[in-house]
Amino acid sequence: MxxxxxxxxxxxxxxxxxxxxxxxxxxxxxxxxxxxxxxERYLVLGQVVQAEIIPRLMLxxxxxxxxxRPTFKPNVEQVAAFADLALAPDEAPMIEAFSALxxxxxxVDRLFLDLLAPSAALLGRLWDEDLCDFIEVTTGVARxxxxxxxxxxxxxxxxxxxxxxxxxxxxxxxxxTFGVRIVxxxxxxxxxxxxxxxxxxxxxxxxxxASEWFGVVGLTLSCETRIDQLAMAIRSVRxxxxxxxxxxxxxxxxxxxxxxxxxxxxxxxxxxDAATAVLLAQRLLDLAADCAKKT
Numbered sequence: 584m585x586x587x588x589x590x591x592x593x594x595x596x597x598x599x600x601x602x603x604x605x606x607x608x609x610x611x612x613x614x615x616x617x618x619x620x621x622x623e624r625y626l627v628l629g630q631v632v633q634a635e636i637i638p639r640l641m642l643x644x645x646x647x648x649x650x651x652r653p654t655f656k657p658n659v660e661q662v663a664a665f666a667d668l669a670l671a672p673d674e675a676p677m678i679e680a681f682s683a684l685x686x687x688x689x690x691v692d693r694l695f696l697d698l699l700a701p702s703a704a705l706l707g708r709l710w711d712e713d714l715c716d717f718i719e720v721t722t723g724v725a726r727x728x729x730x731x732x733x734x735x736x737x738x739x740x741x742x743x744x745x746x747x748x749x750x751x752x753x754x755x756x757x758x759x760t761f762g763v764r765i766v767x768x769x770x771x772x773x774x775x776x777x778x779x780x781x782x783x784x785x786x787x788x789x790x791x792x793a794s795e796w797f798g799v800v801g802l803t804l805s806c807e808t809r810i811d812q813l814a815m816a817i818r819s820v821r822x823x824x825x826x827x828x829x830x831x832x833x834x835x836x837x838x839x840x841x842x843x844x845x846x847x848x849x850x851x852x853x854x855x856d857a858a859t860a861v862l863l864a865q866r867l868l869d870l871a872a873d874c875a876k877k878t
Contacts (some may be wrong), residue, residue, distance in 0.1 A: 600815040608714050609667060657698050666702040669723035670715065681730050689725050690691065691734050694785065699727050700862050707858035721772035723765045724858045728773050746798040746868060750791055753803040754835075755812040763803055766834065769857040785812065789819035794827065799830040801849075804837050814848040821849070828875055830867030834860060 638861040644824055657665070668677040684694055706723045709715040715723075767779045773862035777796070792800060800820050804813050817831050831850045838844055845853045851867055 585769045590595065596809065609663075609670070610711060617646050628664075657701070662698065662701045662705055665698060666705045666709070666723065669702060669706065669726045670719055671728045673728070674726050677726060678730070681734065685734060694734075695731060695862070695866065699730060703727055703858040703862050704855055707856035710858075715808075717768070720858065721769055722813055724769060724861050725773045728861055731869075732863060746872075747865075748795075748797050748798045749775050749777050749801060749864060750788075750795075750797045751777055751801040752783060752788060752803075753781060753785050754802045754809055754833075755816050757804060759808075766854075766857045766860050767858075769861050771822075773861045775861075785816040785819040787815050789823035792826075793807045794825075796825045797829060797834055798826065798871070799826075801832045801834065801854075801864070804833065805838055807837050807841070807844075810837070810844060810848060815828040817849045828871040830871055832860065832863055832865070832867060860873040 665677070665680065668680055671677065681694070681698075684698075685691060700778045703724055706715065706727075710717065710720040737755060739761050749770060751763055751770070753763055763779055767777050770777050778791070778797075780791075788800075788802075802816065804810070813833070820829065820831060830852075832854060833845060833848060833850040834854045839855060842853065852863050854863050
């Protein structure tokens with residue numbers, strides 16, 4: 584992994600010149616993100632992982648053994664290097680780099696959380712800054728999801744693909760639904776079947792999950808004043824869902840500012856952006872499958 588940050592030749596030798604300039608711009612941007620703003624963003628993502636994903640893993644698997652404790656934390660430059668591999672014309676170098684980390688003994692679950700999730704978040708930022716177009720970013724995120732599918736411990740890819748059905752909506756009373764459409768595009772590009780709609784009442788959302796099987800429900804919220812309505816909607820989803828192990832993912836500015844609200848509303852995880860939502864949705868699906876096999 585140490586070579587990733589310095590082996591620019593793996594992705595820097597591209598043509599035409601526009602592609603080279605784009606790669607240079609991404610490297611400049613990555614260095615900027617290494618400043619305080621970048622540290623803040625990765626801190627938020629780290630809080631999400633530590634506060635939400637790790638406790639859920641411990642709940643489903645008992646307790647994490649000592650060797651599962653984090654021993655490797657990619658720095659900003661290494662995450663940027665891996666994200667750039669995901670954007671390369673050929674996916675082989677990315678797969679080889681990840682395979683090498685697995686061969687060195689790093690736990691796959693930790694790599695998912697400590698390397699792939701921050702890489703997806705950085706791809707989202709590159710898109711926000713117009714340093715990548717939509718096709719590049721969605722292709723990169725799809726490649727990261729390919730790694731999740733290929734390297735997860737219990738690889739039942741066909742069954743998992745059939746269960747990639749997700750309901751995506753604004754929370755009850757939510758007026759800002761543009762973000763929902765962005766997340767929907769990323770999920771569809773990554774192979775999810777997405778049903779989406781405008782904000783609705785808890786009863787209407789519950790009726791949807793009662794009438795059709797979904798692996799994951801995603802709800803967005805932008806205003807703290809409607810937090811109790813969202814909590815009610817999530818309780819209704821869990822009570823009415825045809826899938827008794829349905830995963831619930833939330834997103835929006837409220838959860839970036841207050842990660843503790845994820846537990847308050849009864850959700851399983853929150854995504855910092857559209858790109859990260861793809862990976863978290865897959866992890867929720869995988870965790871539900873693991874839980875079902877243990878019962």
